[in-house]
Amino acid sequence: MRLIKARDLGYEPAGTIFSNVSDFSAERVNRLKDKCYDDIEISGFNLMCGGDERGFFHACIHMPSYVSLDKGVPIRLSSKDWLEPSDTSTADYEEKDLVIVWDRDEIQHMIDIFQLALDKLKSQ
Structure with a gap:
């Protein structure tokens, strides 16, 4: 993993x-x-959809x-909630903002952990 300025994400x-x-x-x-x-605190995982030659x-x-809750009951997330790109862009970050960029092996490890969870759920 690497710690980079959020404004440099477009070059990834x-x-x-x-x-x-x-x-x-x-x-x-x-x-x-x-x-x-x-230690640093991080939040969430995001998939960057692509930048341009200027790094935007x-x-x-x-x-x-x-x-979201409906009368105290969680509402199941739809495919749109998981796959809909947001308009988050370089412009949403200030010069001081930092992000952690995960490398290929770390992403594979995350996938393996989720697969392990699925396997355990299937066996119940």
Whole structure:
């Protein structure tokens, strides 16, 4: 994995999985630079849909970060909730914002963990 400026996401290949770094953690990393040895807080997993030659990306698919309730009962997410690209873009990030970019092996590991969960659910 790599820690990069969010505004540089558009230079990454389409299909890049990234997680936003919390504002508190980003501020600390930006202030301390390579003297920062703390854990950082991340949120969500996002799929960057592709940038252009100037490094501007124009959409991404977010893993849902909320679930709607109807009278206290969670509403099942639809295919649209999982696959609909949002208009998140480079313009939504400030210079200080950071993201974690996951590498291919880490993404495969995530898939393996989800597959393990599915296998266990199927056996019940």
